[in-house]
Amino acid sequence: MPISPNAAFALTIFGxxxxxxxxxxxxxxxxxxxxxxxxxxxxxxxxxxxxxxAGLGLLGGALILFVLDAxxxxxxxxxTLGTVALAAGFWKLFxxxxxxxxxxxFSLSLVLGGVTILLNRGARRARRNKRADLTG
Numbered sequence: 001m002p003i004s005p006n007a008a009f010a011l012t013i014f015g016x017x018x019x020x021x022x023x024x025x026x027x028x029x030x031x032x033x034x035x036x037x038x039x040x041x042x043x044x045x046x047x048x049x050x051x052x053x054a055g056l057g058l059l060g061g062a063l064i065l066f067v068l069d070a071x072x073x074x075x076x077x078x079x080t081l082g083t084v085a086l087a088a089g090f091w092k093l094f095x096x097x098x099x100x101x102x103x104x105x106f107s108l109s110l111v112l113g114g115v116t117i118l119l120n121r122g123a124r125r126a127r128r129n130k131r132a133d134l135t136g
Contacts, residue, residue, distance in 0.1 A: 005100045009090060013096035013108045015039025020115060051093045058089030068114075079120060081124040083113025 002008070018035020022028065051080030068074065087109035090100050 002045045002048040005049050005094060005098050005114050006098060006104055008042045008049075009104065010042070010108065011038050012042030012046060013112055015042055016112060017115065020119060024119065046093065049094055049098070052095050055089050055091075055093035058085050062086035062089055066116050066120070069117065070123060073124065076117055076121070077108065079113065079117035082116070083109060086113055 007063075015035045015038030018031045018038060020035075022032025022035060025031070062082045062085035065078045065085060069076065069079035069082060072078070087106045090105040090109055091102055093100060
C-alpha cells in the first residue's frame, strides 16, 4: 500500500527543496541526489492516489507562473500567484479521501513558494550584474 497523500506531499516538497539546494550550492551531490530521489518517490506515491485534472492543472499553472517570474521582471506578482496556485493545486489534488490536509498544503506551499521567489530574485540580480560587468 502506498504512503498517505500527506506524507507523499511532504516528501515531494522536501525533495524539491533538496534540488533547490543543489542549484544554490552546485557541486554538492548529496542534497541534489537525495532531493531527486525524494521528489520522484513522493510524486509517484501521489500519482498512485489518482489525482484530479483540476489539481494537476493548478500545479501546471503554478509551474508556468514560477518560470515566468524567473524570466521576466513581474515584481513578484507571478511568483505570488504561483504560490497561491501551488497551494490550491495540492489542496484540490484529490477529490475523495484520503486528501492532503489544507494546513499542510498551504504551509509547505508557502515555504516552497517563498524559497522560489527568493531564488528567482537572486537569479535576476545576478543576470543584471553580469550584463553590467560585460558592458562596463
